[in-house]
Amino acid sequence: MAITIEHEMHKRRFGRNFGVAMVLIAFVALVFGLTLAKVSGGGSIQGFDHTYRPALDQPAAAGGVN
Amino acid sequence: MTDIRSFEQTGEAGFGDYVALLKPRVMSLVVFTAMVGLLVAPVAVHPMVAFASVLFIALGGGASGALNMWWDADIDRVMKRTQGRPVPSGRVAPEEALGLGLALSGIAVVMLALAANFVAAGLLAFTIFFYAVIYTIWLKRSTPQNIVIGGAAGAFPPMIGWAVATGGVSIESVLMFALIFMWTPPHFWALALFMRNDYGNAGVPMLTVTHGRRVTRNHILGYTLALAPVALVTGITSIGGPIYMGLAIVLNVIFVLGAWRIWRRDEDQAEADGFRVEKKFFRFSLIYLFLHFAGFLAETALRPYGLGGW
Incomplete structure (x- = not known):
């Protein structure tokens, strides 16, 4: 019975582990977001193939903007 | 039967103690001035890159704060204003503060180099070195001009923010x-x-x-x-x-x-x-x-x- 009693130490240990978990999740999200920003360079991306598709450039070409 | 309540207090730190090692109040000034430096620069930065860069500049600043607390634990114990800090109060071991400071310094500099550029990362690395080694370890205890020269460390963040955007000084x-x-x-x-x-x-x-x-x-x-x-x-x-x-x-x-x-x-x-x-x-x-x-x-x-x- 006594072993189940929550000690203050457990609370702190849980808080610390929870905090580290949150930091790691946030870091993963940040690197993912950063990757998207770097890869897209501010434009839209379609990631299902790796070949050049002129269709993606047409709106820009039609508008006369490079 | 052993009662868990009879265990001695271990001195185990909570998550907040590690956050306190990074000097969050100083960090808020770093975040603000770095953000301004980045935003007023004549080159637009992708919001995600800007956010990540300011975060890593703040992390670098926090890391140097942890290194400062590791080295200064002895004098922090004496001064009323700093007695409650995690290391002098015994909640965090000095070696932990050193480890955290070094690890976060490395992460912050490398990540800033990847997120922004090498100039900004170089400036951040120099800032951490300047605050931890030149100010904390060398000058703070040896000259009354410590504040003047140490102030340079706190003055770098807007310069780093500017370098994130422009890649230069x-x-x-x-x-x-x-x-x-x-x-x-x-x-x-x-x-x-x-x-x-x-x-x-x-x-x-x-x-x-x-x-x-x-x-x-x-x-x-x-x-x-x-x-x-x-x-x-x-x-x-x-x-x-x-x-x-x-x-x-x-x-x-x-x-x-x-x-x-x-x-x-x-x-x-x-x-x-x-x-x-x-x-x-x-x-x-x-x-x-x-x-x-x-x-x-x-x-x-x-x-x-x-x-x-x-």
């Missing part, structure tokens, strides 16, 4: 650096005047201890007078404008006036009213710096509407 970023660099001594010496014997007991050669309080008052006035032209000259560069200039004139008149009031007082007068003028000057110094950088930001924010800048 220019007159504007140097002037933002100079603004914080010149502001730091009067800010800290005012604190040293009313914190009384704290630094003396810890054996830190603050100007108040080595040269006396009269000399400190003279120095506060001198540095405040030297700071004003720096603040005003920054206003005529590309990051300044009429809003900033108006703000800077008002703020510097009040700041110089405050420094003059500190200068003309002696210890008996200060003692009599509980260092009211010194405390007021210290509090205003925080507003002073915040509003100068808010002024730069306002000039940039209003530029699209034809209001900001010259």
